[in-house]
Amino acid sequence: MKIxxxxxxxxxxxxxxxMxxxxxxxxxxxxxxVEVFGLQETEASLNxxxxxxxxxxxxxxxxxVVLGGGAVLKEAQIARILLKAAPRKxxxxxxxxxRAISRYGTPVCFTSIGSDGxxxxxxxxxTRRRLFTSPLMLGGTVRLMKDVEILGSKSVGAEFIPDVLIGAAHHFGHEPAKWGFQRPKILLNLHQRxxxxxxxxxxxxxxHLPDAKIVISNSHLPSSGLSYEWKGDLSGELYTPYKDCLEFRDLIRTVDFVVSSKLHIGLTAMSYGIPFMSVGGRGKVRDQLHQLDLQSECYVAPDDCASVFEADFSQRAYRIKERLDQIVPSLAVISSGHFDVLDRLVLS
Structure with a gap:
């Protein structure tokens, strides 16, 4: 089959x-x-x-056509669309x-997609609603339980399965990361705001953790032209520019704690048993952490430094680690269900 x-x-x-x-x-x-639409050549050639x-x-x-993951169910941000070219594109x-699936009658399904706020x-x-209400839409899998009902309201068949990247380590055949917090390595990936x-x-x-090694990185290819992420400006941290996603995945595997607003950086870290804390993440991040019963430990508002700095940060890391060790092994196996549903829908 051609996908x-x-x-x-x-x-x-x-x-x-x-993904x-x-x-x-x-x-x-x-x-x-398989052909991948719009993937940058850097990633394509490496893989x-x-x-x-x-x-x-x-x-x-x-x-x-397979919609391969991401926050597809999003609202129209009219102001951003009017003011900026990127959202319009x-x-x-x-x-x-x-228009393309309508012209050629090609069916479409989705896997590990989600809503965002x-x-x-x-x-x-x-622009997205009419894609999902097309008679060519076959259904698929969603990563948030609430999205089953959202799509079901328009008779779109959706099955809940945990986000595919909570099983990243499992899917790539990797063991959990070796973890310790005596001399931790901490990865920061933050928006400039x-x-x-x-x-x-x-x-x-x-x-408070003078032996900690701090690594700061962005998460977009240089060719993307996106430069909104913080590069750090204090002594003692190492800025590591993003080169490709598998190298960045392997960087994540070497750290002991990840601080980012990005959902999939956090979930990939968690898949290796590495604690994650979201700073000002979008609705999709909060929903995912709430679903994992981790929002109180793993989500911090950017202006709420006190909740981090007035407590023992090391103890927070250990509590998150304990929770991940309890839930991730089974979630990783269950997340393989995305592939099973696709087989059942169209690929067999």
Whole structure:
């Protein structure tokens, strides 16, 4: 079967690209032919993947389109769309995909997608709503339990399975990371708007965990042109520029704690048993942490430094680690269900 894997791969973003590689390799191992729409050549060449950059030819040649993960069920941010080109381009991709599947009658399904800060299907951007209500939509899997009901309100079949990247270590055949917090290595990945928190946190670590090694990194390919992430500006931390998603995955495997607002950086870390704390993460991050019963420990508002700095941060790390050791092994196995559902829907 010929599969066109479609997602937010044009942004050179760690989480989306890691899912693209994971899904594409799983499909290829099952004997299918895969093209990945819009994946940057850096990732494609490193991982032996074939890229399609023309949505119409890609859809025409495919037997099925698979939406390969990410926060697809999002509201239309009208102000951002009016003021900035990047959001307009993102929504234009959904319009082009809908037109292409309608022209060629190519069915579409979804795997490990989710909502981001919405409460009903009517909140979803119209560019995306009509894709999901198309008669060509076969259904698929979602990573938040509430999304089953949201899609079900429009008779779209969706099965809840934990996010595929909570099983990243399992899917890549890796053992849990070797973990300790006596001389911890801590990875920071923050938006520039949270630089004040970053400075305060680094200063706190220098005072209370002087043996800690601090690594700061971004999470987009240089070719993406995205430069909104904080690079750090205090002594003692190491800035490590992002090069590709598998190298970054392997960096995550070497650390003892991750601080980021990014959902998939956090889930990948958790898959290896590494504690994660979100600073000002979006609705999708809060929903995911709440679903894992980790929101009180793992979510911090950027202006709420006191909850981190007035307590023993090491004890927070140990509490999160204990919870991860309890839940991740079973969630990782269950997350393989995304592949089983796809087999049942279209791939067998």
């Amino acid at each position: 066109l894997l479609w997602g937010a791969y044009q942004q050179g973003n760690f989480g989306d690209d890691l 693209a590689i994971l899904f594409a390799k799983k499909f290829s191992q099952a004997g299918h032919t 032996g993947l074939v890229v399609c950059n023309d949505i119409y030819s890609g859809v025409k040649n495919a037997d099925v 993102i929504e234009a991709r959904y319009i082009s995909l809908f 919405i409460s009903s299907f009517s909140d979803v951007a119209w 949270h630089a004040s928190f970053g400075r305060s946190f680094v200063s706190y670590l220098h005072r």
